[in-house]
Amino acid sequence: MGIAVNLKACYGCRACELVCAYHHLKVFTPEGGSIKLYKNYRTGKINWHIDSTCDLCAGEDQPLCIRYCAYEALIRLKEEE
Numbered sequence: 001m002g003i004a005v006n007l008k009a010c011y012g013c014r015a016c017e018l019v020c021a022y023h024h025l026k027v028f029t030p031e032g033g034s035i036k037l038y039k040n041y042r043t044g045k046i047n048w049h050i051d052s053t054c055d056l057c058a059g060e061d062q063p064l065c066i067r068y069c070a071y072e073a074l075i076r077l078k079e080e081e
Contacts, residue, residue: 006075010048017030019068034053035051
């Protein structure tokens with residue numbers, strides 16, 4: 001299982017980075033989480049990456065990045081059967 005991003009729906013607000021870092025560090029910061037988002041403000045291009053430290057917010061009902069994405073750009077992938 002994992003998380004995927006729909007870059008057509010993502011506006012680059014970086015809320016996912018903040019809540020991810022809060023899950024890991026209990027601090028709202030763009031550093032220290034599993035998600036890294038880079039937006040080129042000149043072109044509007046967004047690069048989004050999630051690293052291997054993602055635990056899908058263990059202990060939560062759903063990953064916080066998905067819960068707090070205002071644009072519904074993030075989805076949880078299901079395991080292939």
